Amino acid sequence: MSRIRVASLQYYIRPVKSFNDFAMQAEAFVETARDYKVRLLVFPEYFTVQLLTLGENRRPITEQIRDLAAQEERIVEFMSGLAKKHKVILVGGTLPGFNEDKSKVLNKCYVYAPDGGYDVQNKLHMTRFEKEEWFISPGTRLRVFETDFGKFAVTICYDVEFPEIARAAARSGAHFLVVPSCTDDRQGYLRVRYCAQARAIENQMYVIHSPLVGSLPTVPAVSMNYGQAAIYTPSDYSFSRDGLLAEGAVNQESMIIGDINLSLIEESRENGTVLPLRDSQTTSELLKVVDNVRISN
Numbered sequence: 001m002s003r004i005r006v007a008s009l010q011y012y013i014r015p016v017k018s019f020n021d022f023a024m025q026a027e028a029f030v031e032t033a034r035d036y037k038v039r040l041l042v043f044p045e046y047f048t049v050q051l052l053t054l055g056e057n058r059r060p061i062t063e064q065i066r067d068l069a070a071q072e073e074r075i076v077e078f079m080s081g082l083a084k085k086h087k088v089i090l091v092g093g094t095l096p097g098f099n100e101d102k103s104k105v106l107n108k109c110y111v112y113a114p115d116g117g118y119d120v121q122n123k124l125h126m127t128r129f130e131k132e133e134w135f136i137s138p139g140t141r142l143r144v145f146e147t148d149f150g151k152f153a154v155t156i157c158y159d160v161e162f163p164e165i166a167r168a169a170a171r172s173g174a175h176f177l178v179v180p181s182c183t184d185d186r187q188g189y190l191r192v193r194y195c196a197q198a199r200a201i202e203n204q205m206y207v208i209h210s211p212l213v214g215s216l217p218t219v220p221a222v223s224m225n226y227g228q229a230a231i232y233t234p235s236d237y238s239f240s241r242d243g244l245l246a247e248g249a250v251n252q253e254s255m256i257i258g259d260i261n262l263s264l265i266e267e268s269r270e271n272g273t274v275l276p277l278r279d280s281q282t283t284s285e286l287l288k289v290v291d292n293v294r295i296s297n
Contacts, residue, residue, distance in 0.1 A: 002263035004149050006176075007038040008229040008246075011093070012214040012253035013222065015053040019074070022050050027082055029255060034086040036257055039149070042210040043093030045107070045157050045182040048075055049222050057218040064219075065096050065134050069105050072097040076110055076118065084116035089147065091178050093210070094123065094156055096136060104137040109154050109180060111145050119143065123156040124165065133220065142168055150175040150262040155199075157181040157192055160207075166199040170277055175262045176206035182222060183211065189226045197243060200232040202276045204268045206245070206260045207232040213251045226251060231258045236272050238264045 009029055016022045026043070033041040051071065052064050075095055083090045090112040097108040107123035107130065122139025123130075130136040142165060144153050153169035160166065160179045169177065179196050183189040189211060200207040211227025230247035233239035246258040269277055 002149070003259055003261045004039045005037055005257060005259050006040045006042070006208055006231065007033050007036070007255050007257045008042045008208050008210040008231060008248075009044060009047075010211060010213050010227060010229040010248045010252060010254045010256070011044050011047045013047060013050055013212055013216055013225060014214055015216065015218075016050050018054070019051065022048075023078055025050075026079070030082045030086050030088065030090065032255060033088060033257075038088060038257060040089040040091065040147075040208075041255075042091040042178050042180060042208050044210045044212040044227070045094045045109075045180040046222055047093040047212055048095040049216065049219055051075075052219050053216060061133060061220050062135055065136070066105060069096040069098050072108075079110065080112050080116045080118055083112035083114055083118075087114045089113060091154060091180065091210075092118075093180050094182075096134075099137070105135065106139055107136050107156060109156055111154065119145065121145075121154040121156070123159060125158045125162060127158050129220075144169055144172045144174050150265075152176045152178055154178045154180070157183070160192060160199060161195045163195075163199065163202065166203050166205075167277075167280065170203035170205055174203075174205060175265045176208060176260060177203075179207060179209045181209065181211045181227065183226055184222070184224045186226050189228070193228070193230070196230075197232050200243060201235050202280070204234045204236075204272060204275075204277050205265060206234075206262075213253065229254070229256045231256065231260065233260075234265075234268050234272070236268055236274075238268060238272075 092110040112118045196207045212225045231245040235243040246256045248254045
C-alpha cells in the first residue's frame with residue numbers, strides 16, 4: 001500500500017480538572033481520526049503538560065516536571081490502549097520521562113502501534129528553556145520506524161533544525177518525517193516550519209508537522225503557544241503546489257488530514273527534476289576537503 005491517510009493535530013492545550021478530562025480530549029481526536037480512516041495520527045510536543053494543572057503550580061517547575069515524569073507509565077498505558085482500540089498508529093506527542101536509572105529526565109516521543117506495542121524516540125537537542133529551566137537531558141539515538149506502508153522518523157521540534165538528522169533518516173529509507181512541536185511565539189514556530197519545509201525538499205520526503213496551540217498561563221515555557229499544523233511535500237511536479245499538501249488555521253484547535261503517496265517519494269528520488277538526496281553524497285565528499293583561501297586587502 002503506497003497511499004495512506006495521515007493526520008496532524010493542532011492540539012489546544014487548556015487546564016484540566018482530572019486525568020479523565022485530559023483522556024477525553026485526546027480520545028476524541030483519535031475517534032475523529034478513525035472516522036476519517038486515518039492510518040497515522042500525530043500529537044504535538046508536550047501536549048501532556050496539561051496534567052500539570054492538576055498539581056500545585058507555585059512549586060518550582062523542575063519539581064512539577066519530575067512529578068509529571070512519574071506519570072509516564074500511566075500516560076503510555078492510556079495512549080497504547082487508544083492505538084489498540086482504534087487500530088491507528090499514534091505518534092504520541094511528547095512527555096517528560098525518566099531514563100532507566102531515573103537519574104535524568106528526557107523529552108520522549110512514544111510511537112504506538114495498532115496492536116498496542118510501542119517504542120520511543122527521545123529528543124536529541126534541548127532548547128534553552130528545557131536545558132536551563134527544566135533540566136531535561138538529550139537523547140543519543142535516532143530511530144527509524146518501519147510500518148507495513150513505509151518508514152518514518154521523528155524529529156522533535158528543535159531537532160528538525162539540524163539537517164543531518166533528517167538526512168540520516170532519509171538515507172536509512174525513511175519516506176516521511178514527523179515533527180511534533182511546541183513554540184511560544186511566531187518566530188519560534190517559523191523556525192520549525194521553514195526547517196521542516198527545507199527537510200522535505202532536500203530529502204525528497206513528506207513532513208508532518210503537529211504544533212501545540214492554546215495557553216497554560218500558570219506553566220512556565222508553555223504559558224503561550226503559536227502554531228499551524230501542516231503536511232509538507234517535496235517541491236516537484238508530482239507533488240502539491242507550493243510544497244504544501246494541507247495546513248490548518250493559525251492557533252485554532254483542529255486536525256488536518258491528507259493522503260500521502262509514498263510511491264511518489266521513491267519515484268522522486270530516482271527521477272525527480274533535481275535529486276538532492278542522491279547528489280548530497282557528492283557534497284559530503286566535498287566537505288572533507290574544504291580549502292581556506294585568504295583574500296588580502
